[in-house]
Amino acid sequence: MIQGISLRHLRFFLAVAQEASVRRAAERLPTDASNLSRAIRELEHRLGNVSLLDRRRRPLQLTPAGLTLARQGRELERQFLRVVGELRSVDAHGDADAGGRE
Incomplete structure (x- = not known):
């Protein structure tokens, strides 16, 4: 079960993967190493x-x-942010029927 995984988890992992160090990743993120x-x-x-x-x-x-x-994570993040942007755009325009509901 993957319940409870957040974008924060993914971003934290990607930072550690890129830096190859928890300490260095924590220095660039809004958190501490622990x-x-x-x-x-x-x-x-x-x-x-x-x-x-x-x-x-x-x-x-x-x-x-x-x-x-790590390979798939950046694309997952981009897709998620793209969907959130679309949702905000739909909501800002009051387009309740954008989802194809009848």
């Missing part, structure tokens, strides 16, 4: 106990699952 690490562990748990990072290595390395999420 909160960031906790959020990544929560994401792994909510994905079904999937390991995204090999924490035994320095710099951190992505597992095969982590590589997959």
